[in-house]
Amino acid sequence: MTTTTTAVSKTFGAYQDAAVRDPVIITENGRPRTVLLAYEDFVRLSxxxxxxxxxxxxxxxxxxAVEAVEMEPGLDLLNGELLPAKV
Known part of the structure; x- marks a missing residue:
């Protein structure tokens, strides 16, 4: 769920209840700024x-060992990221 800071300030309790089920992304000026989440989720993530x-x-x-690593089949195009840069 995503909402604005204005909406949260008007009905914080409703968003607090919603955050117990799923995190609530709070935007300011159209950009994500903060997330309201259940305390249990915060503890788990911490x-x-x-x-x-x-x-x-x-x-x-x-x-x-790191130099010998190769990507899984189908991701071979990423092996180029593991090779030393050619100067």
Whole structure:
């Protein structure tokens, strides 16, 4: 569901109830600005495991493994993204 900030300010309770079922996208000047969602959804999204590895910290074996990766059949056109740039 998408609505405007004006509509939310007039009938917040209704949108709060709607957000329990599905997130409500709130727009301002025609652009998405915020999302109203159920607390349980917020908690679930907040707990998602996030892992960030710096490429400088990869071992030589990990670099070799990454370089050997190929796309699934049918996505071969994306293999070009894995090849070093030709200068």
């Amino acid at each position: 707990k998602r495991d996030r892992r960030v590895d710096l490429t400088a910290e990869l071992s030589a074996d990990e670099i070799v």
